[in-house]
Each structure stands twice: as C-alpha cells, then as structure tokens.
Amino acid sequence: MFKFELIARCPRTSARAGVIHTPRGTIETPVFMPVGTQATVKAMTVNELMEINTQILLANTYHLYLRPGADIVAEAGGLHRFMNWHRPILTDSGGFQVFSLGDSNKITDDGVEFQSHIDGSRHFFTPEKVVDIQEQLGADIIMAFDQCPPWPSTREFVQAAVQRTTQWAARCRQARTRLEDQAMFGIVQGGNHRDLRQQSADALVDMDFPGYALGGLSVGEPKEVMYDVLSWAVDMLPAEKPRYLMGVGSPDYLLTGTAFGLDMFDCVLPTRMGRTGTAITSQGNVVVRNAAHARDSGPLDSQCGCSVCSGYSRAYLRHLVKANEILGHRLLTYHNLYFLLELMKGARQAIIDGTFPDYYRQHLPLEEVEIYR
C-alpha cells in the first residue's frame, strides 16, 4: 500500500530517483511539495496545482487543529474532500509550529502546552494527540511529533530534544489506529551534532518507519552548516526508504539536497515570495516591484514555459504588485511553484539519464559545495 521504489542512482553523487506508491497515487522523487498551511496552497486552486503537475501537498497539523478544527475536517470527510484535492497529502507533526508560532509554550516529557497564535487560547499537544489529529485530517503521510530546537541552541538543549523526540516517536507509533491507509515518518533531530544525529537516527531506524525526515534544519543556520550536516546525516538513514528534508524550497537547497540523496522537500518560500512580489527564475530572483521592469514587455523568465511567462509582461506584473492586486500574488505564486516543480522534474530526469552532475552545475554554476561521493 505504501512503498518506495528506487528507479535510478546518480553514479557520482548520492542523488537518486524513485517512486513513492500511496493509496492516492504515486509520487515521483525527488519531489518538491507545495505547502497548503490552512488547507489551501495560498493563492492557488487545486486545478492550478494539477495543471503544474503537483504530486503531493503538505498541510499543517497545528494550523488546521486550531482552525477550522480537526473535527470539522473529519466531518467533511477528511482533508482531501474538504479541500477538493485528491492526490496525496502529507501533514506535518505540528512540532515546528508549536515552537515557532505558539506563544509561551511549556515543554515537558509528556508534551507541549502552548497558546494559540490566533486567539491566545491554551492547548496541550502530546504525541498521542498529534496522531489523533493527523488521523482525523486523514493525510496519506503523517509525521511523528518531534521537538524542533531553534538555531542556535546549546548542545544540552539539542540532546534533550533528541531524547524527547525519540520517546515521542515511539509513543506516536503506538498511538496509531489508521495503519492501513496512512504511513508515518519519523523525524531525526540532533542539530549539527553528528553524534546526536546518529543517536536520533539509530533510535528511529530501529522503530522501522516507512520514511524518515531530517528536522531541525533550515531554521536559521548558515548554509554551510546545513550542507555540512547533509553531507554526513543522510547516510544515517536507510537507503531503501524515502528521505525528506523539511523546510527547504530554494533552487540551491533543493538541488544540493537532491545531490546528497534526499527525496522530498517542502517550503513556503515559493508561495510567500510570490505574495511579496519576488519571482524565482533561471536567472535568479527577480524583485518584480523594481522600477527597472516598469516598461519591460518581456516575460518574468524567457526560459520558462508556464502560462504566466507566456501571457504576461514584467510591466504588467509590476503594475499588479505595486497596486497590491490579488492577481499579482496569484500569477507570481503560480510561476514560482511551476518553476520549482519543473526544476525537480528536470533533476529527476537527469538522474535517470546519468547526467545529474551536469544538471546541477548548469543550474548552480556558483555553488561551492562538494556534492561528489
């Protein structure tokens, strides 16, 4: 029912192409997963997401628990029916949001007490509660509850988070009731400490999850730190399971993560940038608001095949952004997601064709990181 199939491996890097089989269809990896925090990928319809070949969406447990409430989603027939998206969905554990959005949270070994960022009401998340919520939401892939330490944190804090995350993962596995149609991934913590990562990975791998995520990265640490962690942490995860790098969505991180052997990525970056007026293009980021584009009849990206680039000029898009028009948010979001999905599709094909290192260099000519094994 849930199966990961390896299709091809890059001979020089750790990149690999695969297929994740789920009850709601297959996902070709490496894959970027657009984020639909509140049961909608901001500014996009599900039809548009299908148009650009989105294979799987992410939705946020923390947000949906607070609003509209997991019971309302369950009553609607689950998240897929609620939002009218019938391809795979992954829900996160809420761990990251509880620590980054929830106010004045109190962590104990039992769980986390936090205040809603919406109305200040008090809530308590335990591993069991988080599993229950994710079962009500009904995503195809769900995540074990983890403690995600901020950057920077002391070694002691990270160590305690690893221990808690391990215990919580075991409790999450135990609490599950929808074994037949939901796959649960474990989340490896450990910051940039190799021994702590190893400890976290070993414990989770022992529990035999069908997939593993690297958490606690892309939380503000320097790029070199993340790349360093990736260079040794990915190998701690079983090769025959999908590996998911959480919170990553820029072209450099996506392709470098792919080179290090990761299969799944998610980030609000492309949608957030779309709403704030920045386009991700083959020539780098374009700040659409800049006066330079006021009379530019050319597209955002002349190498892009999306409907925004074929239908609209930079001059028009700049006007929409300056006038704060919803259509500006929509068109830039659409382009940014299309761009990243095409980037990953191209990376996958390059892995299959045995040309991934060339693809990598062509897209990131200036990236200085050792991606070769």
Place this chain on the structure above:
Amino acid sequence: MFKFELIARCPRTSARAGVIHTPRGTIETPVFMPVGTQATVKAMTVNELMEINTQILLANTYHLYLRPGADIVAEAGGLHRFMNWHRPILTDSGGFQVFSLGDSNKITDDGVEFQSHIDGSRHFFTPEKVVDIQEQLGADIIMAFDQCPPWPSTREFVQAAVQRTTQWAARCRQARTRLEDQAMFGIVQGGNHRDLRQQSADALVDMDFPGYALGGLSVGEPKEVMYDVLSWAVDMLPAEKPRYLMGVGSPDYLLTGTAFGLDMFDCVLPTRMGRTGTAITSQGNVVVRNAAHARDSGPLDSQCGCSVCSGYSRAYLRHLVKANEILGHRLLTYHNLYFLLELMKGARQAIIDGTFPDYYRQHLPLEEVEIYR
C-alpha cells in the same frame, strides 16, 4: 464597425435583447460588465473571466492614469495587450472617481483639479485630457467626461453639473482622434429632476453618440428614487442605441434596469462582496463567515452550475474566509460573477422567448415596482 442590433423586445415591459458589434467581437445584451479597476478584475484571471463567458470588461481611466500611467499602458500596446484580455473593454470617464476618490478637487468649467488618492500629487483633468488618456488605453468603448453630483445635491448643483457635462461632452467629441476603432458614449446627468435629465439627454442626443449612459444614479439615493428615475429617464434615450446604467450590479437592480429598457450595467459589487465574504445566490446573499455554515457540506447555491458550487462546501469556504485566505476571495468572486452573468444570460433568453415578466417575478418575487409599460 460599432453597431447595435436589436434582436427582441419584451411585449409587456421595456426590456430588450440586442447585440453590440465591436471590432473585438460582439456583446449580447442585456449585459453585466465585470469591473477591472486597475487592469484586473480583482482576484480573477482573464481565463476565468472567459470560462464564465464574460463578454466585456470595464476598466477605470482615473486609476490607470495614476498607476501605472496611460503612457506605460500605451507602450505595452494598449490595455488589451497589457492585461492579456482580447475581448471588448469599456473605460469610464474618470468623472465619478475624480469626485469620489480624488481629494480636495476644484471644479471649473475647464475641468477638475484633484489630488491623487495614492500619493497626494496634483492633477488636472479636462475633457480633452480624459479623451487622450482613454485613447492611450485603447478601450473599444470610451465615455465622455462628466460631472457626477453626489447624493443628495441641491437642484442648482445638479443643474450646473448638467450644463458642464453637456459642454464637456461636446469638447470630448471634438477631441477624439481614434474615430475608427473606439465608440464614445455620452453620459446623461440630472439627478432625479425630470426636466434636468431631459435637458441633459436632449443635448447629448443632438450630438449623436453611438450609445448613452445614465450617470449620477446608484450614488447613494434610495432604491425608489432610482426606480422612479428609470421609469421615465430611459425613454429620453434613443431606442436604437445601447443604454448603459452605470454602477449597478445587484440582481434586483440588474433585472429591474433590464425591465426598464437598459442594456448594459457595471458594478464592483460582486467582486467586492466576494472579497468580503458574501455570496450572491438564488436564495439571496449568504454571509459565508456565519457560524451556521461551519459544518455545512452543501454548496453555496444548490441551483448554481459554477465550478465553486460543484467543488467546494460552505464549510470549506467559511474556513477560507475566516482564515483570510486568497482562495476564499477567489472562489467567492468567481461564483458571484458567474451568478450575475448567468442571471443576465437567462434574462436575455427570456426576452427572446417572450417570457421575461415571468423570469423577473421568479427571480424577484418580492420586488414591488411597476415594470409593465
């Protein structure tokens, strides 16, 4: 090149069905024109507008003059190319906006000095300037510059506005250079004073415009006042020219305006209501935010054939509205426009079929206005 063809007349009311021929295609009347103030119908793409059979859009001279500037639109090849909409467009005269949005405006017989609502900069609109701007924008139908008095105004003020509007209309006709591909409509003022309306209409009809608008209505006056004016003012306009009621977009005003013999209507109402969370339905307005819809798995309008009503529940739409998601604005806007365009399409067919009075009563069972001739 520009021609109005009458197809059918209702035997009992003044309603009529027609076709406006323009260089960019035909418009079947009566017609509701969605408003694209800043060269975009808020929250909609041009593809979605075509999907719901939008025949003609309105865009605002005042707004586009201030931002991005008529020169930038002209450089982009005109409004159609700029916004990627290749069906007919009508631009208004800017008169209404100068008086309602522009700060501290000073009216003289020569024109209006006003301050931009965006940056406070000072500008001067004359009839000649307004024609020049509209020629740069390049709409298929353009409007003569008018003085639109607020409600309420003294008779003296309305009288002066009529005189100025008449003089300005003559100057607008004179100033035109794009005679071959733009049709200019005159705007009748006169408030609710029958003699002033007659005076205004007579003067404009003498100038032989290819179409006429009733201005100065839907500016805050009671419904009975508007209906009273419509009951005698429409007959002051030539039957063989299209008649346009400005600023009207609710089902009751649209169908009653149609019954009184008007052919064209525009209003921001359906798009604004969409963004503020209200749906126009066959059962009246639905405030989507209301708690009553929290667990309602039904559509906005069970009689509506739009993709929003077939794909999404009230529960989901309420969640989107409460979470202030762009998708909520999008879906409600889409539904509202679809609803009004279908309403007008049905009215037109009923006129052709000779059943318009039934159609009117069926849609407005409680409306108390004498629509029969």
